[in-house]
Amino acid sequence: MNKYKDAKNLIDNAKDIVVLTGAGMSTESGVKDFRSQYGLIHTNKGGYTPSEILSRMFFYSRPEIFYNYLKEYLNMDGILPNEGHKILAELENNKRVTILTQNIDSLHQKAGSKNIIELHGNMENTYCTNCSKEKTIDEVFKDGPHCECGGLYKTEIVLYGENVPGIKEIFKRVEKADLLIVLGTSLMVQPVASVPVAFGYGKKPIIIINQEETFLTGVDDVIEFNEEIGETLKKIISEA
Secondary structure (H helix, E strand, O other): OHHHHHHHHHHHHHOOOEEOOOHHHOOOOOOOOOOOOOOOOOOOOOEEHHHOOOOOHHHHOOOOHHHHHHHHHHOOOOOOOHHHHHHHHHOOOOOOOOEEEOOOHHHHHHHOOOOOEEOOOOOOOEEOOOOOEEHHHHHHHHHHHHHOEEEEEEEOOEEOOOOOHHHHHHHHHHOOOOOOEEOOOOOOOOHHHHHHHHHEEEEEEEEEEEOOOOOOOOOOOEEOOOOHHHHHHHHHHOOO
16 A cells, blocks of 8 residues: 555545644744653743743733743744645645644745644734734844833733634634645644544544654544655655
8 A cells, every 4th residue: 555645646636625733843844842852841931831931821920031931942033944834835726725733933824825724823923912013023022022002012822821712613614624634743632632523534534644643543534654744745745
């Protein structure tokens, strides 16, 4: 069995594709992930854990520490889209593709993808919680988190203690797809773990590229690759 050719056939025949991307998509660009052995979960700032710092309550009480953490550990200077990002952008030129991403780095946009739903928001832009004035994250790093009006500049990142906006509508979008491609996520955290459920796994085809197995391993109509994303996508797309 040629899994690469089988995956290529699924993509070629699909009319409506949803691509779910997680941290593994961005680590191939050099972005640190959160939960791995060397991930951000093991980094502290001022005695606070990342889960504490990246929470709604912490942001409003200690915004300076919050932004210092982002600047030190989530700085995107020099980080560029990788081969996988570029292949997905090219796929969108010929197919109806919706990218559903857990990542906050905007690398899909930088690669040229247009139809993107950011489950956890992004850290490119901020807005004042009082007057709604907007600033880039770099401007906040430079000038500090306080607005002239007295409000705070808040990132568009969905923090701990906040809900993913529009999740019911997102699941409805997923349900309409005829192919789900899962890239770089182990599907262990909600609401992402429910995406294959909303899609209808076991009834429609799924392609998974992830270094670790998921709860879909061995399920009917699932083609799984425990390999690098960019290289694997390249092999799939190049199949005749």
